[in-house]
Amino acid sequence: MDTQYYMNLEDQFGAHNYKPLDVVLNRGEGIWVWDVDGNKYLDFLSAYSAVNQGHCHPKIMQAMIEQARKLTLTSRAFRNDQLGLLYKELCELTHSHKVLPMNSGAEAVETVIKAARKWGYKIKGVPENQAEIIVCENNFHGRTIAIIGFSTDEHYKDGFGPFAPGFRVIPFGDIKALEDAITPNTVGFMAEPIQGEAGVIIPPSGYLREARAVCDKQNVVLILDEIQTGLGRTGKLLAEEHDGIEADVTLIGKALSGGFYPISAVLSNTDVLGVFMPG
Structure with a gap:
């Protein structure tokens, strides 16, 4: 054949x-x-x-193979002897405080949108249902309904509306645009350290470092989507390391399993993932 x-x-x-x-x-x-x-x-x-x-x-x-011979699935209704070890290793490897594993990159993005919004309401004091997240032109964060809603590629959106509100789009690599877009209701800024789907677009030198400073000054959660750039793809473990910063939330996936099964992870400080409770 x-x-x-x-x-x-x-x-x-x-x-x-x-x-x-x-x-x-x-x-x-x-x-x-x-x-x-x-x-x-x-x-x-x-x-x-x-x-x-x-x-x-x-x-x-x-x-x-060794794990599959012992136990393949427990569901979150039970604990197991591997999950805590994964949390600990990922936190130590990436200097994170908390980890929330997911099944796909898009699911990690959806999760961080929820987390940033809830952080905004519970911690920052943004009025209910008024939270805004800033994203970049030519972004690619996945293909779920919420994510394509803030895509600037009309091909991804054609025939799938209406879309969720609460996102502001700015040019990638433009710090002045980021500063101007922030309002009292801004809870997060989400970007790829290097835009992949858009054509491997590298931002100006120091862009992530400046974005970190702006987010610190304005009390905005810095979210870096490292699902493609993370885990060694750019010559460092995480692409954010090239600018010597740590995001409040970093998303990883793909190479996290070496291609053996779908997985992603939301890596965060305690403040952001700390807003989640059982239920």
Whole structure:
């Protein structure tokens, strides 16, 4: 069965929400992948950074196999002997205070929107239902209904309205625009350290450091979406380290599991994630 056979299967039975390259992969090892016709490729994409560690990393695979033989799922109705260890390791690795794991990058973004809004109401004193979050033009934070509502790519929004209010959009890399957009109801500023989907757009040097200072001055939560840039993709563990800062909330995902299963995490200081209670 050749490439065309598998492409025809996808076209016939799958929703047409992606348009991938006409290459059908069936094996990967380290930096290499092979297609069904036997061609070998050097994988520069790394699944948009989900396999920063390389395809089928043997240590990650072995850990997954060992755990799967003992226990695969408990649900949050019970505790288990691994979750606390994950929390501790992630906090120590990233200098965070609290962790909230999720299943996908978009789910992490949705969670931080909820957290920032609730922080605004409970801690900052913003009037109920008036919270605003500032985002950047050409952003990509996912494809859920709330997230595409503040996208500036009309293709992502076509046919999916109405959208949730509460977002202000400013140019990426423009500190003056950030300063001007902040109001007493601003609870958060969310940005990618490097915009990926928009075309690998790197902001001016020192931009994140200046954004950190503005958010400190105005009591605004700085949220950095490092789902693509985090975990080694830019040469440091987190891209924010290039500017020597720590965000109030950092989002990671993709490479967090080495490509073995969907996972993300909201990394935060105690003030922001501390607003969540059971229920």
